[in-house]
Amino acid sequence: MSTKVIYPGTFDPITNGHIDIIERASRIYDKVIVSVAENDPKKPMFSVQERVDMVSKAVSNMDRVTVESFKGLLIDYVRSKKVRVVVRGLRMISDFEYEFQMALMNRKIAPDIETIFMMPKANYSYLSSKLIKEAAQLGADISVFVPSFVEKEIKRKMSNIGK
Numbered sequence: 453m454s455t456k457v458i459y460p461g462t463f464d465p466i467t468n469g470h471i472d473i474i475e476r477a478s479r480i481y482d483k484v485i486v487s488v489a490e491n492d493p494k495k496p497m498f499s500v501q502e503r504v505d506m507v508s509k510a511v512s513n514m515d516r517v518t519v520e521s522f523k524g525l526l527i528d529y530v531r532s533k534k535v536r537v538v539v540r541g542l543r544m545i546s547d548f549e550y551e552f553q554m555a556l557m558n559r560k561i562a563p564d565i566e567t568i569f570m571m572p573k574a575n576y577s578y579l580s581s582k583l584i585k586e587a588a589q590l591g592a593d594i595s596v597f598v599p600s601f602v603e604k605e606i607k608r609k610m611s612n613i614g615k
């Protein structure tokens with residue numbers, strides 16, 4: 453039986469930490485669907501289409517990985533895809549509380565769906581899309597944190613803000 457998993461997130465934008473988790477998942481599972489949440493309450497910097505395009509570019513060399521977007525409740529979406537495993541990344545202890553709460557809530561709603569946590573390489577464990585955007589806004593060099601095309605997209609977006 454082949455195992456399909458969903459790796460959901462906002463990916464605003466995708467970072468080297470996300471890519472590390474996708475690579476790890478794709479070494480274990482037959483198919484990884486990276487699912488970009490529209491997630492309007494988070495007020496993403498990039499549109500859902502832009503986020504999907506960046507993730508697609510970042511995983512273009514990984515044949516077990518596909519990318520799509522979804523709206524609404526994660527569990528409903530996971531069920532609609534006939535998937536039973538959700539992958540999440542755990543960086544620091546600070547992620548733990550929120551991820552634990554969410555995994556248990558999802559388990560209550562859908563006991564047949566399991567959440568699996570993966571840890572990134574240690575030198576990616578402090579990376580977050582939010583911090584990278586903040587650092588870029590202040591003029592920091594973010595080239596070691598994201599693929600170069602993502603860095604360009606962040607710069608382009610920032611130069612358009614306020615125009």
Ligand code: ADP
Binds near residue numbers: 540578
């Ligand atoms: P969300 O908006 O759902 O937190 P994110 O796009 O921030 O989504 O992240 C998606 C998933 O990837 C989450 O499980 C998050 O903890 C994980 N993640 C984010 N950055 C990293 C990283 N640097 N290393 C490992 N996991 C990460």
